[in-house]
Amino acid sequence: GQQVMQIPQYQHVQEGEDFTTYCNSSTTLSNIQWYKQRPGGHPVFLIQLVKSGEVKKQKRLTFQFGEAKKNSSLHITATQTTDVGTYFCGRGTGNQFYFGTGTSLTVIP
Amino acid sequence: DAGVTQSPTHLIKTRGQQVTLRCSPISGHKSVSWYQQVLGQGPQFIFQYYEKEERGRGNFPDRFSARQFPNYSSELNVNALLLGDSALYLCASSLQSRSPRGTEAFFGQGTRLTVV
Numbered sequence: 001g002q003q004v005m006q007i008p009q010y011q012h013v014q015e016g017e018d019f020t021t022y023c024n025s026s027t028t029l030s031n032i033q034w035y036k037q038r039p040g041g042h043p044v045f046l047i048q049l050v051k052s053g054e055v056k057k058q059k060r061l062t063f064q065f066g067e068a069k070k071n072s073s074l075h076i077t078a079t080q081t082t083d084v085g086t087y088f089c090g091r092g093t094g095n096q097f098y099f100g101t102g103t104s105l106t107v108i109p
Numbered sequence: 110d111a112g113v114t115q116s117p118t119h120l121i122k123t124r125g126q127q128v129t130l131r132c133s134p135i136s137g138h139k140s141v142s143w144y145q146q147v148l149g150q151g152p153q154f155i156f157q158y159y160e161k162e163e164r165g166r167g168n169f170p171d172r173f174s175a176r177q178f179p180n181y182s183s184e185l186n187v188n189a190l191l192l193g194d195s196a197l198y199l200c201a202s203s204l205q206s207r208s209p210r211g212t213e214a215f216f217g218q219g220t221r222l223t224v225v
Binding site for chain 2: 043094098099101
């Protein structure tokens, strides 16, 4: 359907290790957004990708949009305990917006 | 500047009752969207309003309705509550009518609804 699939569903890493979550769609995406939701919190916008093959960086976070605009990834280098939370990708279509299934990240100190 | 504010923060209702949730967007934002987030799942899109008109609707039954006022605040109404309506209801505001498709959305803290 409209939802984008994310893998993995859960990820536990030692502090300092890297982390990657992948977002996959069966249809071409006009754009993709990434959000972070801390436990007990609300989603917070991280970034939007629009162009095919686009790569954007925010400090230790690297976001990539696939060449075919059907997938995207978020990579965190050297995770910290502050990175804990669930990371969602999301796609817009028409005047609707659909979040991905999310990847819950646990960082072990 | 105040962010997106939602009220109430928590609510307990009985099955069959009706509930109204409220949202005030960030000053200057004309678009408001509503989402339902069941525990352990991602937010599910319910409605988008812009300039007091419904611009988008997700796959929710007619028991769910909403409206946007001249000051751009919004209300979400749910009638004939079911146990399965228990969830965190999130409101998000953004600047443009193209939201939530292509513009950053700012979320409120949500209203935690429990139906018993």
